Amino acid sequence: MDALAIRPIPPEATHALRHRVLWPSVPLDAQGQAFDAPPSVHLGAFADDILVGVLTLVAVEGKVQLRKFAVAPEWQGYGVGGAMLDAAIAYSQKQVVLDARREQVRFYQKRGFTVLSPEVFVKRGPGDAGPPVEYVRMGNTTPDA
Numbered sequence: 001m002d003a004l005a006i007r008p009i010p011p012e013a014t015h016a017l018r019h020r021v022l023w024p025s026v027p028l029d030a031q032g033q034a035f036d037a038p039p040s041v042h043l044g045a046f047a048d049d050i051l052v053g054v055l056t057l058v059a060v061e062g063k064v065q066l067r068k069f070a071v072a073p074e075w076q077g078y079g080v081g082g083a084m085l086d087a088a089i090a091y092s093q094k095q096v097v098l099d100a101r102r103e104q105v106r107f108y109q110k111r112g113f114t115v116l117s118p119e120v121f122v123k124r125g126p127g128d129a130g131p132p133v134e135y136v137r138m139g140n141t142t143p144d145a
């Protein structure tokens, strides 16, 4: 892989990958969320100036919640997601929590996250307009723990 650049992007820049990767049945113009507004931060991963990954960091009760993490399918498995997770942790400087799609739990476990609660819950995407997807809550340790 060529050098990957990870940097903040405007909220609207996340919509196309959210639509393509996470909730394709939800219209592109419905991918925005109330939590996208500042102080939330959106990180984009660029390969040769092409946006190949997005995630959103939302401040919640003294922690940072990582949301809407999506790598373009043709770029998955090449280390983009791992690099973005590292960047998100470094950027946050607080405990990072997230609702993990069940099929991605191992991806986060390999990178030091643990399941915080055994409860499995369902979300349906923006406006509850997508199909049911099962999640578990995960988190890493705080930087100063």
Ligand SMILES: CC(C)(COP(=O)(O)OP(=O)(O)OC[C@H]1O[C@@H](n2cnc3c(N)ncnc32)[C@H](O)[C@@H]1OP(=O)(O)O)[C@@H](O)C(=O)NCCC(=O)NCCS
Pocket (backbone or CB within 6 Å): 021, 022, 069, 070, 071, 072, 075, 076, 077, 078, 079, 080, 081, 082, 083, 099, 100, 101, 103, 104, 106, 107, 110
């Ligand atoms: C999850 C996601 C962001 C990871 O990005 P990525 O660029 O593919 O991740 P990387 O290439 O850095 O890492 C892939 C690693 O995770 C592993 N991995 C990826 N998906 C996995 C899965 N479903 N189960 C087990 N391991 C998985 C790979 O084997 C690889 O392992 P390695 O670290 O030993 O090499 C990306 O696959 C994605 O966008 N998936 C679809 C949307 C999604 O599920 N988003 C997250 C919602 S919680």
